[in-house]
Amino acid sequence: MTPATTRHPVELRYATTSDVDTRPEASRVLLALEGSRGTVGVRGKVREPALFRDALAATLGILASDLRYQGRDRTAYLAYLMKQGKRATAQIWEAQKAFLDASLQTEEQKDTVLDPVLTVDPDQVSLEVFSRDESAYARLAFDSALFEGREAAHGSTFLDVPKDLMAKVDRLRTYVPLSLEAHVALPAQEARAPRNVEVPHAWLRGFLQVQSAATLPASTCTLAPIDLYNLLFALRTRKAKTAPRALRFELIPGAVPRLIIEPWELVLECHASVYTGTVPAVVRTFGRQRLAALARLLPHAQNIRVRLLGPGLPVFWAVDLGQATLTLALTGWTESGWSSAAAFDVLMPRAVPDGLPERLRQRLRTEGPLSFEALAAQAGAPKDAVRAALQLECLRGRLLYDIAQETYRPRELMPTPVDEATLRYGNEREARAHRLLGDGGPGAGEVKVTKVHEVVGEGTRIQGEVVDREAVRSFFPSFTLDLEGRVKEASCGCPHFRRSALREGPCEHMLALRLAQTRQRAEQEALRQTPEGRQRITAETRAYVRREPSGQEQVYRVSLDGKVVAVEWGPRQGASRQQKLWFDTDAEARTAYFSRLESLAAEGYIDAAASMM
Template identity: 20%
Template sequence: MPEQQKSTSYTYTQQFSGVSFTQIAPSQKVYLFSSKSASGSASIKIAAAEVTAFREAFSGLLGVIEPGFGFRDTLNPANTFELNPNNTERAKEREGLHRHIKVHNKKKDNKVWLSLDPIVTLTDEGILFEVVDKRGLQLAAYMLKKSGYTGNVESGSGHIEAGLDLVQSLGSLSGRSDLEIFIGSDFDLDTETAQKYTVEHAENLDFIEKSFPVPRAWQRMSLQLQASSMLDATDFSMAPIDLYNIVRALHLKAGDKKMRILLVDQQQPRISIEPWDWSLVTTGEAFSGKTQQIELIEYAAISRFQNVTPFVSSISLRITGEAQPAFWTLKSEHFTLVLGMSNFRPTNWTKGLMLNKSLPRNAEAAQDLGSAVSIDDTNRTAVTHGIQNGAYSINVDGQSFARSFLGEADFASLVYRSGQERIAYELVDNNRVAVQSTVEPNGRRVLMTALPQKFVLKESKDKELKAEEVIALKIALQKQINDRPKRAYSKVTESQRNFQFSEPVFQPRLAILSNGATRLPECACTYYRKYGDKKTCAHVQALYIQYLHDVDRADEGSVELTSRMLVRLPSTAKESELVHAIRLQNKRVIEEWGSFFELNNQTCRRQVLAFNQISEARTCFFGRIADLEKEGFVNAG
C-alpha cells in the first residue's frame, strides 16, 4: 500500500493590468482591478450615508488576508517578500515583488506563497466578496445587496487585485460625499494616476503577474471550511451592543482566553470569557433548542469587525459543534457580513477526522445548479459538493453563487488531507481494524485493551460452598475490582505485499479522555518511528475512525466513560451560575461543583464515589443527573 498520495500541484496564476487603489480627491472613488481571466464588470455608486459602513466592512474583510500579503524567508531572514509601496510607480514595484518570488521559488525548495486575492461575484442580487486567510482557518464574505447602491453591474466573477495599497487607503474614505466603485480589468484614468497604478505607461511591462504554488493542505482545509456553512448548526442571535461588549472584554483582558457559550432552551444565551469569570447575558432573542454548552477556541478575529456594529441590525452565531467551524453573521439593510472560523488547528487531526465525517468528500465533478441557488433540502447535498469543489460560494443568507475558487486545481486529489489519511480510510473500509478498548482507573479510555470480563460467582444449588471456598471467591472478586483488565491489543492489518511472507499486523494505541480529547498516540510502524506524533500514522488514524463508527452504534446501557454538565442560572446577571460537572469513569462517579471560574481553576468542591461494579456506578451517575434536574438544574451536555 503506498505511503504517499500522488497529486497534481496547483499554482495560483493571475494577471492584472493595475494595482487596486482608493482616490479621495476630487471625488471619492475605489478602483478594483480584476484579473485578465475574470468576467463581468461594475460601475456603482454608494450614498454618502452608507460609505462609512462600506469602509469598515470592506476593511475588516481585507484584514483577514492582510497578514499574508508579505512573507519572510525563515532560512534567510534578510530575504524578505514584503510590499514597500513606491509613491510614484506602485504597479511596477508590485510586479518586481512577484518577480522576486518567482525567481526564489525556482531556486529554492521552500516555496513562497502569499494570500490569494479576494474573489468577487457580480450577480443580480448584489456583489459578493470572499477571502480566505493564509492559514485556511478563517474566511470572510461581504455581500453588498443591490439595495445599497445604484449603477450598472454586468454579471461575472473572478479575482480582484488586493494589497497594502488598498488596505491603507481605505481608511481615508468618509461619509461626507458619495462613493463610486469601479470593478474591471481596465479603467479610463488620467495620465498621472495611470502612470502610478497601472502598467499602461510602464516600459517592458504588459501586466502584473502573481504566480506562486498553493499548498495542497491549504486547498483542502479552505474548501472544507467553506462547505461547513452548509452543515446543520446550533444558532442564536444577539444585539449589536452584546458584540461590542464582548470585543471590549477581549481587548481589556490579555493572555490566553476561552469563550464558553451556555444555551438553555427559552433563556437568553450566556457568554463567559475565562479565566477571569467575565460573563454576559445577551440581550437578543431567547434561545430555542437543545440545552448545551459550547466552547469556542478561535473567536478573537471577530474584533476586526467591531467598527461595523453601529451599522448592523442583527448578529447571529452558528456553531456546527464542539471544536468545529463557527460562523458569525452581521446583517444590515444593505449588506451581510459573514466571518467563518474553523475553531481547531490543522495539527488537531482528530477534529479533522470528525469534520470529514460531517462533510465527506468524493472525486465526482460538481453539478451545474445555475448562477444563483436558493438553498433548500432538495439541493443541499449538491450545493455542498459544489462548494467542496470550488464551484459555488459559501452560504450567505440562504443563497450560493456560481464562481471558481481554485481554477484548474486537482479537486479529485483533495478527498483526503494526506496519503496517511487515505490509507486509514481504506483500512477501515476493508474491515482491517479491530478495536479493543476499556476505561482505565485514571479515567482514560485506551483504544488498545479489552473490555473486562464480567465476574460470575459460580454457586451450586445442590452443594453448599465451604468457608475457604467463599473466601477464595471473595478474594478473586476483589482482585478483579482493583486490578486492571487483561491486556488485549487492538489490531490493524495491512494487505500483504509481494516481498512479504504474511500480512503486516500493527498494534496502535490511543487514549481518549472523558472530554473527548486524545492523548498518547503510539504505533510500532516505521512511519510513526520516523515522525512520531508530529505526523500521525495511518494505523492510529484508522483506530480513531473505527472508534467514531463504534460510538455511533454504542448502546447507552454499555457506557463506561462519559460526562455531563448541569447548570442552574443565577437570578441576576451579576451572580455566577452554579455548575455541577459529573463524570463516569469506569467504576467511579466524580462530581465537581461551583462556578465556571472555580471549575476552570480547580478551586471547586469535589466528590468521588467508587463502586464494585460498573453497572452500579452507571446507575448512580444517571440517578444523580435526574436528582439535579429535579432541583432546577438544566443539562448542558
C-alpha cells in the first residue's frame, strides 16, 4: 500500500455533541471533548464575548474552507437533452449517474480529516484546525485572563464540531453574559457511539509539516491593522484574470515593509514598525485570497506579525487580539503545484542525536513553554541538532511551536507518537524519486540538472538527465515553473509520462529533477558567499530590484553563462534594455559578474532571485 493511500485509524468517543445555549439572560458555549485521553476541560465566564465569538467563528470558518475545484453535476442537463430528443441516450445518463455516485462516495472517504485539537495549558486554551484542502492551518489561543473564575484540567484532546456549530456561534449576542464549558465526562446514558475515523496520511502529513515549518528560520515583519484592512480591501475590489497573482513583501532594514499586489504592481506602504532584519529581502507569497478569513478580526486586532520562510513554504500570519491570538498559516503546496515536494524535503529534519528529542520534550513538560535559545543553552548539543530534534518532535505530533510567543509547547496530537517515516513521502513515486537521488534504499541512480533557463515573464525552464539503474536507461525530464510556482509544459520519456502525462501526477524522474534543482540552488547560495564557492559557479541568473521615490520599480537581471555576462534592466512594467559582454576566460566573466552584483547592492538594489523560484 503506497503512502498516498495509507490511512491512520483513530477512534473518537464523545459523550455528547457541541452546542450553543442562548437565553435572554445568559448564553453558554458547550464544547464536547473526546473522552479517551483522560480528563481534559475548561470552564469559566468570558470577559469579552465579542472577541470570543468573532475569533471562534473565524477559526471554524477556516476549518470548513475548501477552495478546491468542485465539478458540476451534469446529470440534470443530460436528462433535459434526452427530453429534447438530443444525442444523450439513457445509457450515457445512467453511466454518468453511476460515476457521480462512486465519485461522491470516494470523495467523502478522501475528505475524512481529524477533528480540531483543543489543548488546555496553565496560561492559555488553544484550538488547532486544518482546512480540508490543506491550504490553511490556524491556531486560536485564548489567554487564561479572558475567563473569569477559570477551572481547568490540562491536556490535549479532540473537539466535536457539528456542521451547524459555526452558525450557532455566529448568533451569539455580545451584550448577554457568556460562559464556556469544554468537558469530557457526562452521564453514561447520554454517551454517543464511538466514531471511527481513517485519516489519510497525506492530510496528516500536511497538518504536521505546517507546524514543523514554523520551527525554521524566517524573516519577520510587523503590520498594523490598517495595513491588513488596505490589503483585504484591494483584493476584494479587484480580480486578477492572469498570472502572476502573488503578494510580494519588500523588506529593507530600517524601513517600513511594503506590500506589492500582483499583477497590478499596487504598492501598499505599511504603517507599523520598521523591518529589523539585517539583510534586505523580497519574498513572494501565494494564497492571498485566503486572508479574507481574517477580516472578521480587524476590530479586535492590535498588530499582525508575518513570518516569511521562503518560496514554496508556508507563510504565518499571527494576529494579536489582546487576550487572544490567531495564527494563520497559508501553505505553499497545492494540487496543481506538485513541485512543492521540494518544500516538503526542506521540512524533514536531518540527523538527530539519540535521546535529544526526549530530553527536550521532558524539559518542556517540567518547565513549561520555552524559547529556542533557552532550550539550546542547556541542551548540551549544537544548535542545528537542537533545531532538528524539535522539528522531529513537531512531526511526531508531540510538540508545537507557538509563533505568537516564540516558544515551544508540549502537545500530544495522538495517544501514541506519529511515525515520521510514514509521512516522509507523499506517494510511491516520490519515494522512488528520493531513491534516485541516493537518499537510501535500493535503486539509487544519478540526477543531473543540465539547464536552468529564466524566461522573463513566463517562469523557469528546468532540464536534466536522470540515470535510472532499475530501468537500465537514462531519461531526460524537463518542465517549466510558471510565475506562481505551478508546473506546465512538462515532458519525459518514461512509460508513466507517455501513458498519462501529468493527469496522474508527475513521474519519479521529474520529482527527482525538481528536488535536485532545489538542493543544488541551496548549495550554491551557501557556496557563493565564499571565494572557493564562487569559482564553482559557471552559470546562474540573479534579479535585483529597487523602488524609486516615484514608486516605480527598477529591475536588473544579470546572467552568467560561461564566458558571457548578460544584463537586462528597466522598469518592471515597461520596455527594458539589454547588454551582452563576452570575455576571454570563464574567470574574467565570473569576476565581472560578481562585480556587477556588488555594485548593484551598493546602489540600494535588493537581491530578489530567491523570490522568483
